Amino acid sequence: xxxxxxxxxxxxxxxxxxxxxxxxxxxxxxxxxxxxxxxxxxxxxxxxxxxxxxxxxxxxxxxxxxxxxxxxxxxxxxxxxxxxxxxxxxxxxxxxxxxxxxxxxxxxxxxxxxxxxxxxxxxxxxxxxxxxxxxxxxxxxxxxxxxxxxxxxxxxxxxxxxxxxxxxxxxxxxxxxxxxxxxxxxxxxxxxxx
Numbered sequence: 001x002x003x004x005x006x007x008x009x010x011x012x013x014x015x016x017x018x019x020x021x022x023x024x025x026x027x028x029x030x031x032x033x034x035x036x037x038x039x040x041x042x043x044x045x046x047x048x049x050x051x052x053x054x055x056x057x058x059x060x061x062x063x064x065x066x067x068x069x070x071x072x073x074x075x076x077x078x079x080x081x082x083x084x085x086x087x088x089x090x091x092x093x094x095x096x097x098x099x100x101x102x103x104x105x106x107x108x109x110x111x112x113x114x115x116x117x118x119x120x121x122x123x124x125x126x127x128x129x130x131x132x133x134x135x136x137x138x139x140x141x142x143x144x145x146x147x148x149x150x151x152x153x154x155x156x157x158x159x160x161x162x163x164x165x166x167x168x169x170x171x172x173x174x175x176x177x178x179x180x181x182x183x184x185x186x187x188x189x190x191x192x193x194x
Contacts, residue, residue: 029161033045038120039116051085051159052157053091054090055136055156057132060107075173076177080185090119090120095129096142109121
């Protein structure tokens with residue numbers, strides 16, 4: 001865990017030259033990573049600040065674990081009382097930008113009936129994908145057949161991009177994680193408030 005925190009600190013400091021100085025030092029939004037969503041809009045990762053986020057990584061051609069990640073994110077939102085988009089957004093970033101172009105992300109959202117009022121599927125450049133995955137604690141590697149071997153995690157970010165909670169439970173809701181989501185939403189997105 002100490003290694004991960006040290007690595008995160010180094011990555012965040014490296015991206016700090018481009019970061020908003022008002023962000024906390026441990027905000028993942030300090031990464032200068034542009035995300036392109038399923039509608040083709042590109043914006044810096046930091047533009048997501050202001051709204052708590054459920055975040056994970058996936059790839060569109062995955063037929064086993066990734067659909068479970070998406071379903072678990074949906075189930076977590078439901079279990080937390082279905083907060084509106086301005087209180088909780090859902091973000092899934094592909095670690096397969098070569099195949100998950102804008103059209104593939106759009107098709108994935110339609111196939112899985114993801115309501116884009118609160119869902120964003122996104123991609124970024126390969127080098128930024130690797131950096132973002134490292135900061136989020138997601139490990140992946142591409143296999144010879146084009147599929148990926150990867151870890152799974154759901155993260156809860158507060159409105160300033162600090163990681164408030166994390167779960168590796170996929171396929172069902174994690175009660176402790178749902179409690180963290182409810183608490184953050186009740187605090188207006190602040191993880192430092194009462």
